[in-house]
Amino acid sequence: GATRTYRTVQGGRVQRIVMSYDRTGEKDVRRCSTMQSSQIPLDLMPPVLPQMELFSFHSLLQMGDTPTERWKHTVTSSGPNGEQITHNHDMLLTRLSNATTVPLLYEVSVDSSVLGKDCDRYLHRYLLVQEFLPDANRFNVDINSECDTTGETWDMAAVDPMREFTLPQQDPKYDELFEEYTVEYERKYVDHVEAAIRKNLLTQTSRFVSAGNREGASFEMGLNFLSDRLQAEVEVLLGVTEDAEHTPSESFPHPRRELRDLADSLPDQFDWREEGGVSAVKHQDSCSSCWAFAVTGAVEGALFRRTRRLVPLSTQCLVDCAKPYGGNGCKPTWPSHAYDYVQDRGLPAEKEYIPYLGKVLECQDKIVKPVTQISAHVNVTQHSVPALKIAIREHAPSVV
Numbered sequence: 001g002a003t004r005t006y007r008t009v010q011g012g013r014v015q016r017i018v019m020s021y022d023r024t025g026e027k028d029v030r031r032c033s034t035m036q037s038s039q040i041p042l043d044l045m046p047p048v049l050p051q052m053e054l055f056s057f058h059s060l061l062q063m064g065d066t067p068t069e070r071w072k073h074t075v076t077s078s079g080p081n082g083e084q085i086t087h088n089h090d091m092l093l094t095r096l097s098n099a100t101t102v103p104l105l106y107e108v109s110v111d112s113s114v115l116g117k118d119c120d121r122y123l124h125r126y127l128l129v130q131e132f133l134p135d136a137n138r139f140n141v142d143i144n145s146e147c148d149t150t151g152e153t154w155d156m157a158a159v160d161p162m163r164e165f166t167l168p169q170q171d172p173k174y175d176e177l178f179e180e181y182t183v184e185y186e187r188k189y190v191d192h193v194e195a196a197i198r199k200n201l202l203t204q205t206s207r208f209v210s211a212g213n214r215e216g217a218s219f220e221m222g223l224n225f226l227s228d229r230l231q232a233e234v235e236v237l238l239g240v241t242e243d244a245e246h247t248p249s250e251s252f253p254h255p256r257r258e259l260r261d262l263a264d265s266l267p268d269q270f271d272w273r274e275e276g277g278v279s280a281v282k283h284q285d286s287c288s289s290c291w292a293f294a295v296t297g298a299v300e301g302a303l304f305r306r307t308r309r310l311v312p313l314s315t316q317c318l319v320d321c322a323k324p325y326g327g328n329g330c331k332p333t334w335p336s337h338a339y340d341y342v343q344d345r346g347l348p349a350e351k352e353y354i355p356y357l358g359k360v361l362e363c364q365d366k367i368v369k370p371v372t373q374i375s376a377h378v379n380v381t382q383h384s385v386p387a388l389k390i391a392i393r394e395h396a397p398s399v400v
Contacts, residue, residue: 002216005159007047008139014043016159017141021216026269032147035159048124050106050166055091066094068104075168081192084113087169102129108165114196120203122165157210174203185225198228239288241332246325247340249379254390256381263386266393277304278397279312285358287330292318294399295338299347301396303372311371314353321345321363329360335399339377346370 002021007014014037022029037043045051055071062068073089092105103126110120143150156163157173164171178199181187189195205227212221226234254262272278279300284293296315304310318338319329325344326337348368354361380398381387391398 003214005161006139006141007160009044012044013037017143018153018159019141019143019147020214023216023218024220030146030148032141032143032150033153033155033158034143034150035153035156045166047160048162048166049103050089050091051168052091054168055089061092063092063094063104066104068092068094073168077169079112079114080195082113083192083196085170086111089168100131102126106166110170112196114193115200119200120170124165161210161214170203174199174206177206178202181223181228185228187228201230202228236286236288237284237290239284239290239292239330239332241328241334243326243334243337245334245336247336247343249336249339250376252378252381252387252391254381254387256384256387259381259384259386259390263389266389270393272301272304272392272397275304276310277301279310282315282356287319287358288332289315289319289330289358291333291335291338292322292327295335295342296347298397298399299342299372299374302374305396312350313347313372314350314356314368316356316361317348317353317363317365317368318342319356319359320354320361321365330358336377339374342372343374343376346373 002023004019006017006019009015016035016037017032019030019032022031042051050073052071055073058070058072060067061070069092071091071093073091074086075089076084076086079085088109088111090107090109091103093101093103095101103124105126106124108120108122109118111117112119153159157171164173181202182189187198189198202223206223209221209223226237277300278297282293284290292315296313296318300311300313303313318327318341321327322333322338322341323329325341327333327341345365347370348365349371350356352371353368354364378391378395380391388398388400
C-alpha cells in the first residue's frame with residue numbers, strides 16, 4: 001500500500017511512526033503521525049506476534065520434514081445480554097538447531113453462544129522469518145523532512161494495524177464503535193441476537209475500511225448507514241440489470257484513437273458539484289431504483305449545462321411511469337430504458353410530482369407536465385477512462 005509504519009524501543013518506551021500518502025486532494029500529501037507508549041508488556045511485544053507466555057504446549061506435529069509444535073490458548077468472556085464469547089488461539093512453530101523459535105502459522109477462531117462457531121476468524125502465515133541486525137539508520141526517520149504534515153495520534157490501529165489481530169480478546173474499541181454507530185444512525189434492533197449480528201458486520205466493515213485506506217487511493221472510505229448490513233440487504237439496492245436497448249443510443253462523437261489527446265487538453269480537476277450542477281444526495285430506501293436516480297441526476301446535469309439552472313427532477317416519476325419502456329419500478333432496470341422514457345415523455349420537476357416514497361405508485365405523468373425532455377442519449381466509449389472524462393467535462397454528469 002502507501003503506508004509505512006516504524007517501531008523503535010528505547011529506554012523501555014515504544015515510539016511508533018506511521019507515514020502515509022494522502023492522494024484525496026489536488027496533490028499528494030505525506031502525512032505522519034507519532035505515538036509514544038508506556039512500558040507495559042503488551043506494548044513491548046514484537047509486532048504480529050501474540051503474547052506467547054499465555055499459551056500452553058498442546059502437541060507435536062510433523063509438517064513435511066519440519067517438526068512442529070502446537071501451542072494453544074483459550075479465552076472466554078461475557079458480552080452483552082449474557083453472550084459467551086470464546087477466542088481460540090492456535091500457534092504452530094518450529095525450532096532451529098540453535099534453539100531459535102520460528103512461528104509458522106497463527107490462527108484465531110471465535111465462537112459465540114449467540115452467533116455460533118467461527119463467527120470471526122483470522123489467520124497469520126509467517127512466510128519468511130529470518131534473524132538479522134538491521135541498519136539503525138533505517139529507523140531514524142526525520143519526520144520534518146520526509147513529511148508534509150506531522151502530528152500525534154492515540155489511534156493504535158493507525159500505527160500498528162496488526163495489533164488487534166494478536167490480542168487475547170477482541171479489541172474493546174469495537175464496543176465503543178458499535179455504541180456510537182447505533183446512536184448516529186438511530187438503530188433499534190429487534191433483539192440481542194440481531195444486535196450481535198450487526199456488531200459483527202460493523203466490525204468486519206470497519207476492518208475493510210481501515211485496510212482500504214492504507215492503500216493510498218485517490219479517495220477515502222468510511223462507515224455509512226450500510227455498514228451493519230448483510231450483503232443480501234445491500235444487494236437489494238443494486239438496481240441495474242443489463243438488457244438490450246429498445247431505442248438505439250447514439251455513438252460517442254469522438255473516435256477511440258482521438259480520446260487520449262482530447263482528454264489531455266482537459267483541466268486536471270473538474271467537479272460539477274462546484275459548478276452547482278448536481279442536486280443533493282438522496283436515499284432510495286429499500287427500492288432497487290438506483291437506475292432511476294442515476295438517469296435523473298444525469299438529465300439534471302445536462303439541463304443545468306444548457307440553462308445554468310439546477311432543477312431537481314422527479315425520480316418517483318421514472319419509478320412509476322417507465323414500465324412501457326422497460327422500466328421495472330423497484331426492480332433492477334437497464335438505464336437505457338429510463339432514457340427512452342425521458343426522450344419520449346420528459347420528466348417533471350421533483351417539487352411538482354409525488355415525493356419519492358421508495359415504492360411504485362400510480363403514474364401521474366398525464367397530470368403533471370414535464371419541465372425537460374431529451375432528444376437522444378449517447379453511449380460513452382466502453383472501457384475508456386479518457387472518454388468518460390470527456391463526457392463528464394464537455395457534456396454533463398454521466399451514468400456509470
